[in-house]
Amino acid sequence: MPYIKETSIRRTQDAADIVQIIESYGVKLRRVGGNYAGLCPFHREKTPSFNVNPQGQYFKCFGCGAAGGVIKFVELIERLDFVEALTNLAQRVGVELEYEKSDYGARSPRPASSGDHKKALYWANKTALNYFRRALAGSPADAYLRGRGFTTDTLKAWQLGWAPDDFHGLLDFIRDELTRQNAGAKFDQAVKFAVEAGVLRRHEEKQNYYDAFRGRVIFPILDARQQPVGFGGRVLEEKPEAGGKYLNTAETPLFKKGRLLFGLNFAAREIGERREAIIVEGYTDTIMCHQYGVRNVVATLGTALTPDHVRLLRRHVGQDGKVVALFDADAAGKKATARAREIFMQEDAPLWILPDLAVKDAAEFLPKFGAEKFREFLNSAQEAFACLLQENLGQNFGNDLSAKTAAVMNVMRVVNLCPNAIRRQMMRQQVALLAAVDENLLPQPEGKREEGRGKREKGRERSLFRNR
Template identity: 35%
Template structure:
């Protein structure tokens, strides 16, 4: 596991990367006054409401509320993890990421740099592609692929290749230790080295950035195992990667769904029939990491498994692995194929439209969940079989409990009680709706003084230097907002000159991250030349407001219970607010 990226390096990268150039390379921007605008890449709109500030190094959409800095944009637009976004930005800035040692392991030697392994793996992929075209024994591989209907265009898109028979066929352009670290060569106990893939059609496995991280190989003939993956390496973890995701995202910018299948050839066959949404797990059960990865790119996952016992068991394991990730807005469906069929064979037999219809009619999560758990049970009221009802509850409750709180979980609990013959309790969420709880509505009122003050300060950090000490003291004593104000002012004291986008990064993992992002994107409706004046006036009004609140607090108490200091404070406040 990689160490933590130092905060000072994160800030250095943000200082070197221009957010306008970064976004403009992906979403064409037009200058509008001092900012740049575009139609928002995160929701559909007719008129541009997506604004990017070069001075603030911050973007904000006034339509959907999306906002952030360069790191946040890459995470949302390119669907990268935080570390992947940092790697991309560091490459852009010409920097190499240093790492802080992990706690408790300061002296642990670092593994071989993975950047070198990516180059080796890409070299190997090119070698396998060349072998497919030129090796004397490649005809068998070509015949196999043609027999599966694979065209040259698809073979090129997925970089299919061939590993010839023989112990050491890969060119020995790199040291043995490097090839071994990349999972391309294995060494027996006696020291004999041989290629990991031999006499196999080779499927390069690429990560979301298009880098080859490992390979899968399908044997030609009767050898075993039929399918073989690269061993676990610094770049390749089976539980973290899926086959075909990079190709999917190249073909479909924002997929409505991702179809999860079992085999490489299923992915390729579906793509060839005009269904590019498929990915395959790599010879391992679907994991929570797989689920979270795929939900970053689509709100709906459709699990497509064979209709035999093994396929049904795999579908249920996928459901169990998905439960912790099923927050509101995410959907699962299940497509169990007819027996004796896999996606490859079925799409060839039925065609594209029929297969798409099967996907459309796949069973929703709740349907499949209860269908599976109620098999063999008699839950009718006439049966009076409380044993079956109790058995259902005992099986289902621990599973539902793994789901995040929300409407979907409440719905599942309600359905369970109905099936078990019990009356579900009214949920607090629904009760609130019944009594007419209202959220929002109407025109937005004027912002509170504290909200306006913090928004102006975050968007214009240079204003911090103009806050006098007594005013600062009043500001940081303003309830919850005062706590946030103290954090912001302390940060600006330590790091003067931060841009708003850089400030946001300091709050990324804190409880205030969303609040800070909202304040950075808040429309203060103050023209640039008026900002210092409005900020000073807002501070003055806020200070008076706080003094009035303190006066009311003291004045509401009998004089006999006030201390001498409080009586003196009361008199002072009386003179200041009158």
């Protein structure tokens, strides 16, 4: 830890009460003598073996062996590294981290936004969530969600809501909330934070403010502490002026789409235990899977998978764990699968791919066919590279050599994304074998072309295929 000052680390540890911090993640602790005990958040258990010592400010689980201080706890539960966990904790307890002046410069991630600022953004999101949730009962969203098969418990657990088709609903709600708290004077400031959090918008010409989400089913995106960091809103009827079927919060200091996964707050434990994560396309797919007891499921937030997502998933499943992609059985789903395959290849992370479902998606499949059939289906996942080979080279090309050449090039484009030379070599061998092509003729990754054997071949007219 060369960059953050030792004194800052100590001040953060002193300011954070380990019991409070642990409880903020939904762990229920009961006083036992001088200590606290509860069910361990890191493994599944029925009798509490998770102990917290408030004097020593440490925790220890006698079941799974997890142990450490408050920073360690945040590291484990949020799957952060030490610096990230420390930064996160310091913000929450209001300690400003100081950095060592070093020759390397300040490479530690400085908080982009201060603790108070983030608190204000959380406040805006929480207030908006309250507004959306209160509006749910008896709303068109309620009817829609129940029609799709979601239970009351599910609606509650996932804190689903409805944004009424009203330009000032949330704006008025914020005013009322502040008045109720005798903080009416803070209205202007609160509105600015609500704009920054993405729940209100500013009309530049009229110089007024209005609700960002209107006439939409609201899917809150919660962080590991179950606090809302953003929202996904789905329209019920697609109107051209409504601005797309899905509207998501834009990037904010709390909401980084490329680094967040929908449902991870509920799925993290199960993913860690099963060492397997299933990634789906939609909010409703995720929620339906959880409702049917398949709880290691997450979704991206209406964006393509990013390298950060892959790393995040990898941290959760562990080094030898498994990530399985289940995307929709349509053209967009195909594209998402291809993209996922490339990103995982780039990150040298294994990926399994599920075949198309008989219906559009998991949200439709589960109510129709049930969890048992779904679990059977989940067993049919195929390793991504094997899929790639099958898709491209698993057919008889006959005499169509240009189609076969294109197929080989297609596979090699993906193979060459892999930074791991050993794995790349093994994949090349498989391609060569399957296509009956001399392995040395297969294209090398960009920048590697001048190396080794390829050099001799350079500039020479060459046929990709052996004569058979």
